[in-house]
Amino acid sequence: MSLKHILLGLLREPGTGYDLKSVFDERISHFWSAEFGQIYPTLNRLEERGLLESRVEPSEKGPNRRVYTLTGEGRQELLRWLGSGPAVGAERFGYLAQLYFMDALGDLHETRAFMTALKGRLNEWLGRLEAIETAVTTAHGNAPERYSDGGFHQFATLRMGILSIGSKVKWCDETLAAIDRRLALMAVPDTGDKCPISRGSTRSDKPGEALS
Amino acid sequence: MSLKHILLGLLREPGTGYDLKSVFDERISHFWSAEFGQIYPTLNRLEERGLLESRVEPSEKGPNRRVYTLTGEGRQELLRWLGSGPAVGAERFGYLAQLYFMDALGDLHETRAFMTALKGRLNEWLGRLEAIETAVTTAHGNAPERYSDGGFHQFATLRMGILSIGSKVKWCDETLAAIDRRLALMAVPDTGDKCPISRGSTRSDKPGEALS
DNA sequence: TAGGCCATGTAATGTGTTACATGATTAG
DNA sequence: CTAATCATGTAACACATTACATGGCCTA
Known part of the structure; x- marks a missing residue:
């Protein structure tokens, strides 16, 4: 396309x-x-x-x-x-596809390692983009509205990368915290009264109605 | 892949x-x-x-x-x-590619309209994901660490969608604000002493060194 | 003299979209 | 009777990756 x-x-x-x-x-x-x-x-x-x-x-x-x-x-x-309008909706994230199915590995520590690795990669990437941002603002000031026409538009795409990847790093942290809470829950399964966490294959109902 | x-x-x-x-x-x-x-x-x-x-x-x-x-x-x-590690780095964003070159249209109002349309689409998308999130938390509570194995992993991917698209909506706002500041600057070009904004084709230097 | 960068391409394979073709069942 | 939904597929085309092939120039 x-x-x-x-x-x-x-x-x-x-x-x-x-x-x-x-x-x-x-x-x-x-x-x-x-x-x-x-x-x-x-x-x-x-x-x-x-x-x-x-x-x-x-x-x-x-x-x-x-x-x-x-x-x-x-x-x-x-x-x-x-002029044909924003081309939106075709995004693909290989790592999300992996995470989506990762319960198949049957070990949450694997998921944890995966998320840690992912966070590392995203942080590297973020660092590269932020270095470019610093170089640009150093050279041209930090008021993008004063850049050249091309520079203004290019800077906007750079900002989206920084914000978007930044939010993904935060998501990694959020998810790692949830994983740790879950690991803690699983370590003491006999404490609580009801512990609805499945071990192994607890597929409650129809194919994939858990999230629809 | x-x-x-x-x-x-x-x-x-x-x-x-x-x-x-x-x-x-x-x-x-x-x-x-x-x-x-x-x-x-x-x-x-x-x-x-x-x-x-x-x-x-x-x-x-x-x-x-x-x-x-x-x-x-x-x-x-x-x-x-x-188990092969996170598949990261191959993301493609058609709309960012469009924005990157949009100075070619020579009219910042076009860019503004584009960003407004994009924000609308992203907001719709965000709304759909948030509706799913509400349905899930209503049905299973808002402690994802207590979901089933599959539900936990799936919920994590949903959260990434929500955070990531949310950050893009914020980026749209940031960019629209910058566009408006730039439009204001262009409306009174004679006021300031130095106004380094190019009109038409101000290609200062070598091909694309503006952002490297 | 070895390795890296400059520079262009082809071939094989893999991935993804669009349009077309077919036909049953069910709800309105 | 008509439209929607269920259901499977092919063909043509478009897009993308990887490996291979070639060779000059420059630096260490």
Whole structure:
């Protein structure tokens, strides 16, 4: 759906496939990624369809570079996409899928280890984004409304990454606390009167009506 | 990467392709989605590989149902996946990609409308998740550590959806406020001494060094 | 001289969406 | 009688990852 459009957006500034790959890795990784194996064929297709054009230039270091530029038609398509309303609802979280089924492991300590590892990864990621934020505010001040047009929009996406990942780290803490309470409950199962926690497979009712 | 594994997880309770589709739509949509066109072929492949087995049963309403069940091998593969560490880092956000390039529209009011629409969609989504949360806590109490094993894990994923989408709604507000400050600045460009906001295409330096 | 970066691509495979095709049963 | 729901699938296409293949230039 959108790699095509992201390439068009990036190529408002001319560049090569190799350049684009590093932009993905360095500046866009918090909301999109792409590999060479996808970038090069897509650039070719976009040129065939007239949305891009390219010229070959000698490189300062290494082999010749094929530099792509946006055509008028390409810009039109970019604007059409930008005006088509927010593309929401298709998010996918592999780690949530794992957690959802993790009762199958039958050991809450496994879940705990998983959440700890996840929190570590998220914190690393958050740290990277915050370092970028610091660099930006140091260079351009902390009033984003005074940035350039491009900078303002890019800064907004960066903020969403920081807030969103930050909330996930908090969620890890909340969940770890709940896990610890649950582990404590399970350690003294004979104390309370009623202890509705299932051990092993307590599947009370119909397939998956627990959460609907 | 994981539709396969999600199907294995869901099929700890036997079910048909049709059943699974409604589970995706009703209970899993905040972190994964799938269409019939992908579900049925995947089920077939998993059966060929011995991770699932199926039998045909008459339905109470409508045509015969093919009911799939997890095999021992399938359960092994599920556990392997669950133990392989958190699958993090591949998230994709179409709407962030759009926002990132939205300066190309050359009109901040467009961005404002976009963010307002996005906030509305996210709020709807948040409302749906909160309704589920209310239903769960009403039925099972608000101490998740006392839920069943499956319920505990599922509730944790629900909480992440609520916290994460909640943080995105807050981000929408933050961004809308920044947009309004910027619009105010642009309305009186002659007042201040230095006004480093670009109008039109102020591309100061090299391709995209604004945010790196 | 070895390893890393610059630079472009293909092939095989895997994953996901959309459109199409079929048909029974049930509720209004 | 009609629409919705139940139920399964295929075909074409679009999107994405991984591995492989090539080779020049620069630095340590």
